[in-house]
Amino acid sequence: MKILTVCGMGFGTSLMLKMFIQDLLKELNIKADTDVSDLGSVRGSQADLIVAPSDMKTHLVDLSIPVIFIENLIDKREIRSKVAPVLKQLHETAGGA
Amino acid sequence: MTVSQLALLTRASPRTVRYDLDDLARWLAPRGVTLVRRPRRGVWLEGELRPLGKAVPRHEAATADPFLPSPQRQALTAGRLLATGAAVAVRDLTGLLGVTRATVYRELDRVGARLKKRSLALEHTRSGVRISGGETSRRWALYELLREWVLDADLREESSGRGSLDAAVGVRLLRELTARSAGELRALVADAAEAAAYPLTPAQAVGLLFWSAISEARLRVGCSVQLPERAVAGAGELAEHHLAVEVLRRLGFPGDHQEAAFLAMTARDARYGPSELRNLQAGRGRERARQAALEFTRQAGCLLGVRLEGDEDLIRGLVLHLEPALDRLELGVVTPNPLLDEIKAKYSGLFAVARQAAESLALPPSGLAEEEIGYLAMHLGAALERLAAPGGNVLRAVLVCEHGVGTAQLLASMLASRLPELLVCGFASSHEVERVAAECQADVVITTRPLAAAPLPAFLVHPLPDVIELVALRTRLQSLLRRPRTDRPLRTDAINGGAAPLMLEHVLTHDTVALDVEARDWQEAIRKAGELMVATGAVRPEYVEGMIRSVLTIGPYVVVGPGIAMPHARPEDGAVRVGMSCVRLARPVVFANKVENPVDLVFAFAAIDNQSHLTVMGQLAELLSTPPLVERIRRAKTVEDVLEVVHAVSAT
Numbered sequence: 175m176k177i178l179t180v181c182g183m184g185f186g187t188s189l190m191l192k193m194f195i196q197d198l199l200k201e202l203n204i205k206a207d208t209d210v211s212d213l214g215s216v217r218g219s220q221a222d223l224i225v226a227p228s229d230m231k232t233h234l235v236d237l238s239i240p241v242i243f244i245e246n247l248i249d250k251r252e253i254r255s256k257v258a259p260v261l262k263q264l265h266e267t268a269g270g271a
Numbered sequence: 272m273t274v275s276q277l278a279l280l281t282r283a284s285p286r287t288v289r290y291d292l293d294d295l296a297r298w299l300a301p302r303g304v305t306l307v308r309r310p311r312r313g314v315w316l317e318g319e320l321r322p323l324g325k326a327v328p329r330h331e332a333a334t335a336d337p338f339l340p341s342p343q344r345q346a347l348t349a350g351r352l353l354a355t356g357a358a359v360a361v362r363d364l365t366g367l368l369g370v371t372r373a374t375v376y377r378e379l380d381r382v383g384a385r386l387k388k389r390s391l392a393l394e395h396t397r398s399g400v401r402i403s404g405g406e407t408s409r410r411w412a413l414y415e416l417l418r419e420w421v422l423d424a425d426l427r428e429e430s431s432g433r434g435s436l437d438a439a440v441g442v443r444l445l446r447e448l449t450a451r452s453a454g455e456l457r458a459l460v461a462d463a464a465e466a467a468a469y470p471l472t473p474a475q476a477v478g479l480l481f482w483s484a485i486s487e488a489r490l491r492v493g494c495s496v497q498l499p500e501r502a503v504a505g506a507g508e509l510a511e512h513h514l515a516v517e518v519l520r521r522l523g524f525p526g527d528h529q530e531a532a533f534l535a536m537t538a539r540d541a542r543y544g545p546s547e548l549r550n551l552q553a554g555r556g557r558e559r560a561r562q563a564a565l566e567f568t569r570q571a572g573c574l575l576g577v578r579l580e581g582d583e584d585l586i587r588g589l590v591l592h593l594e595p596a597l598d599r600l601e602l603g604v605v606t607p608n609p610l611l612d613e614i615k616a617k618y619s620g621l622f623a624v625a626r627q628a629a630e631s632l633a634l635p636p637s638g639l640a641e642e643e644i645g646y647l648a649m650h651l652g653a654a655l656e657r658l659a660a661p662g663g664n665v666l667r668a669v670l671v672c673e674h675g676v677g678t679a680q681l682l683a684s685m686l687a688s689r690l691p692e693l694l695v696c697g698f699a700s701s702h703e704v705e706r707v708a709a710e711c712q713a714d715v716v717i718t719t720r721p722l723a724a725a726p727l728p729a730f731l732v733h734p735l736p737d738v739i740e741l742v743a744l745r746t747r748l749q750s751l752l753r754r755p756r757t758d759r760p761l762r763t764d765a766i767n768g769g770a771a772p773l774m775l776e777h778v779l780t781h782d783t784v785a786l787d788v789e790a791r792d793w794q795e796a797i798r799k800a801g802e803l804m805v806a807t808g809a810v811r812p813e814y815v816e817g818m819i820r821s822v823l824t825i826g827p828y829v830v831v832g833p834g835i836a837m838p839h840a841r842p843e844d845g846a847v848r849v850g851m852s853c854v855r856l857a858r859p860v861v862f863a864n865k866v867e868n869p870v871d872l873v874f875a876f877a878a879i880d881n882q883s884h885l886t887v888m889g890q891l892a893e894l895l896s897t898p899p900l901v902e903r904i905r906r907a908k909t910v911e912d913v914l915e916v917v918h919a920v921s922a923t
């Protein structure tokens with residue numbers, strides 16, 4: 175499973191997001207690849223899930239991949255409440271891989 | 272020894288050896304030594320032998336010399352044959368070389384074999400021996416002969432031929448070609464250059480001297496070059512054409528277009544001295560070294576949290592060092608580094624970084640020796656020093672060192688580390704100084720031998736200077752620096768003591784945290800935060816504008832949480848090191864159009880790649896996502912209070 179976090183440049187806020195998600199994955203005991211990206215590289219990425227700041231809603235439309243928008247990037251609870259269920263779902267559909 | 276053994280040893284025929292022994296016996300007799308010859312037993316010396324130095328006679332050039340070794344004989348043979356138009360009788364060659372016919376024939380075979388590689392053929396005719404082939408091939412063969420045998424010494428003085436055997440050959444070869452002396456030729460060429468207003472490089476002066484002698488020799492026997500129309504037309508466009516015309520006029524052969532074209536082309540060719548040719552040949556080794564230097568720089572920069580890739584001077588310095596170092600590695604040779612212990616003691620952090628960066632290079636298992644790593648560490652140190660004092664106080668220097676490539680490298684590395692305000696931008700031999708200095712825009716010349724004339728202020732150093740000499744050199748250089756430079760020790764605080772990752776407390780310090788800062792709008796807020804990073808040298812001033820631009824183009828997403836913004840720009844926008852600043856605004860401001868979330872805490876940061884700030888980012892994330900900690904920052908009364916929070920997070 176591959177998860178992509180997005181921000182404007184690919185090494186700032188997306189990096190923080192990625193770290194939070196990595197913590198979450200460890201907590202849920204799910205294995206997945208996480209990576210960062212800037213807006214431009216999202217479409218070619220072949221990710222299974224995208225997590226992005228809610229400011230980017232207008233930029234990330236019409237994607238075939240599920241996107242989760244986060245209001246408060248440093249709020250671990252928000253991230254957990256929004257991302258965890260999707261992670262678990264994807265994990266089960268992938269056959270627990 | 273037997274005569275046949277001597278014949279083998281001297282590569283001459285037995286008869287030549289016997290003649291030589293006759294001469295030797297005659298010469299030794301009055302010196303109290305007898306040459307004894309017994310059939311089937313051999314030859315030996317009897318009597319009191321004086322020290323060998325006195326026994327060996329000094330070589331006198333003018334006369335045919337029986338003591339010439341075979342390579343020299345071949346050179347003279349080739350020279351005579353190539354220069355003349357008609358066939359040369361073997362008799363003349365025996366006279367020229369002072370050897371038997373048999374020996375001459377043997378040398379002719381060897382000469383013929385070499386010339387064959389240059390599309391020239393040696394022919395035996397009834398009137399003697401001659402060389403046939405294209406005129407240009409012939410002249411190039413002569414040129415190479417001259418290049419091989421004529422020494423600088425031959426050209427400088429009116430050589431009397433005293434000294435080594437080789438000196439005599441060079442002078443004699445020139446004499447085969449022209450009655451003019453080297454001095455006269457040199458003057459002729461210089462004169463022509465002046466008349467043509469052509470700036471001769473020293474390498475060209477020598478090359479043209481040779482070509483003039485060759486042209487004269489061939490034209491005198493009526494052999495001129497035949498070039499295709501295109502070549503003649505093309506050569507007419509060359510800057511060297513006028514020069515060629517002037518040379519030919521002075522030689523006594525005016526008006527020949529073909530000859531002028533040829534001379535112009537060869538003059539252009541002579542612009543390159545031997546070191547460039549060596550460089551061109553060494554292309555492959557250079558490429559490998561460059562790749563290694565780039566990788567090393569990337570790794571080291573990542574470890575240090577400093578953006579080093581843009582430093583071309585660092586790359587060049589590393590390439591200059593790595594090229595022979597990689598060769599040495601293959602051969603298993605290690606050059607001693609007299610400063611190694613000092614480096615390991617005083618710059619242990621740098622050394623550790625250099626070692627780790629070097630380990631990442633794909634090298635044979637033994638890897639680079641510590642001595643080499645020491646040098647690389649020194650180059651890194653100089654690069655960091657240059658970053659600490661951007662844009663000024665650097666003297667560019669050409670290094671003239673003729674003690675061999677290894678010593679030149681060593682000297683360059685020493686200078687790179689001890690005198691960071693000095694930048695070695697080029698290497699030159701003594702006759703190319705002017706050209707190389709101009710090419711690399713040097714300010715000074717550093718040389719290990721006194722130069723006859725230098726185009727720039729020149730400083731003489733010992734090839735392996737000790738600390739005292741380097742300090743003295745530094746003092747002398749001070750007077751040339753445009754601004755006075757205070758002696759600052761290397762900023763070891765910029766190196767976090769080793770290869771441990773950069774932590775939050777390294778970037779958020781007393782200098783980069785500010786409380787109750789006034790700002791009228793978000794742009795000013797970003798500027799104030801950015802200024803702190805500029806002041807500590809983490810970014811260049813233009814980075815701050817980059818941060819503002821990124822908010823305008825990508826949007827207010829830099830607001831990451833309630834009241835918290837993390838503005839940043841791309842590394843290329845002017846980041847020098849991984850850096851961060853924290854500014855608490857006196858009054859919250861609205862960032863872009865995020866009216867609902869005014870910001871009072873601004874964490875500006877700079878990254879240099881997508882890796883080296885991982886730990887810093889992680890710790891900041893930890894901090895920001897822990898509300899009690901954020902509250903502490905908001906309530907802090909002093910910067911120390913904030914730093915306490917930072918330390919707490921860094922400790923985890």
